[in-house]
Amino acid sequence: MNWINNVVRPKIQRVFTKKSTTPDNLWHKCPSCGEMIFHRDLDAAMRVCPNCDHHMRLGTKERFASLFDNDEYQTISIDAVALDPLKFRDQKKYPDRLKEARAKTGREDAVTVAHGPLDGVETVIAVEDFSFMGGSLGMAAGEAIIRGAETALEKKLPYILLTAAGGARMQEGILSLMQMPRTTVALQLLREAGLPFIVVLTDPTTGGVLASYAMLGDVHIAEPKALIGFSGRRVIEQTIREKLPEDFQSAEFQFDHGMVDMIVHRHKLKDTLARLIRLMTHRPRSARQQNANVPMAVATQRAP
Template identity: 55%
Template sequence: MNWITNFVRPKIRALVQADTPDDLWVKSPATGQMIFKKDLEKNMWVCPYSGHHMRISARKRLETLFDDGEFATVELPKTPVDPLKFKDLKRYVDRVKDADAKNEDKEAIIVAHGSMGGSPVVIAAFNFSYMGGSMGTAVGEGLLTAAKLAVVQQAPLLVIPASGGARMQQGILSLMQMPRSIIAVDMVKEAGLPYVVLLTDPTTGGVSASFAMLGDLQIAEPGAMIGFAGKRVIEETIREQLPEGFQTAEYLLEHGMLDMVVHRHEMRDTLIRVFGLLMHKDPAAPVVPLVEKKAEAPAVEEPVKSEAPEGLPID
């Protein structure tokens, strides 16, 4: 051991580690390649090598959709934190505290409103990083709040699920959010307003079995997993091998479950165009009335004078 090993090397290592962030690179889950984080953020968290759409937070997604990334969030009604005093390997209240500590927003859903293409829009976006985006009583309140706000503002409602399903720590109360979410959808449709669903990875369980599949238009991101139960559970139940790509957005589009699969770079422009078509039902140009042409009287043909052959008299 010498002075270089004991003194110089630790100083250099400390200097390098102090100036280098821990999250400078991100590993692509599709290819395993390391991607510079700033380049990934500029590319809207889409892998530049494979086109894989990585999961993003609800707030980042809202920033990509609203005009200039500006929006206002709505405070949701308060709900009981642990109505059943549930405990499995860990107390439910402790799981909630851990999720609160890791997330800026204190629930699995954010309700926001702003403008897209200059027109008002209400968006309810799920945050998968908060307990897997599971649907509990607070999520049910969020969907009802979003629906009421859309009706008041006479604006379309866009719901962006990213969820593993119902929050089973709330038992039957979580399952009751399925019919409550249907009530929210009916409120918007009865008001004659568009209800559009943007399905992201993953959309499963009670979420896919309720409001997530009732949109006037069903749009999904490429590669998103959409279904009820997982592939492994289904294969073990039916004891058959499922086809390749089962439950992906592309598979569902091919089999008529979706209307469109849209790349994240084109999503905002696509939604603006869709909302413009659904909200402005009047024709873009004045309607020119058709003028009926008067029926003309048929031409009367003059009688043809017959001529007798040469040398024969004509009576």
């Protein structure tokens, strides 16, 4: 028996059952150290834990705001693709899953492309959002990456891609896997045109994404402690029948084995990208870099 509902008088019930008007998401717990962080402090730190420096996942809007000057950019429209070419259904219909992901993120698909100034240099930037169906590579995501490469070719601009994906989208079957060679061809055209293509590997970057465009950059940057690998740890251990190192598939492990050129803290990412694109496009240092006495040479290094 519910004592409040069945015994206490109605006027008194309202005292017990009155709902709190305080939002329940004002504090966030760091998944690494357990520190409780006020939401405004976490946003100001670009979702980097001030206690242990753990890099939490960042959304598309926040990524663009952290890279484009004064948050000024224009998104690039992407051609529509077939909604459900295979009529796929598991526990839910594929169109229903897409509808839920679009409502949750406010985005049409996992990859969004925009162009605008990065430290005064017009740049095309594509962001893969893990919150949209695990950042999975499907036809729309492949089309977005290709459209970004085409825009960079048309405008003669550098192209930066920030990856975060669990792999190919199983609901699109072979059509999702076809995006791997399609994006490879588009990026090869960039290379032939002598335009920079820089990849920033964020947590996590796995599967078919890592096996295609995520490893085709002129420079590969990773965020600290990001998971970077093709297959899952357990699958590999069961296949080779060996115990893998504790830091296996971490950004630091990939750096030590030559798969990543540098590991850069999120707070230093914009400055690093600005130096790289100015170096690769033979542009002089910006006034901001000169005032800060930032060297043009970029050394391969780990983040502190």
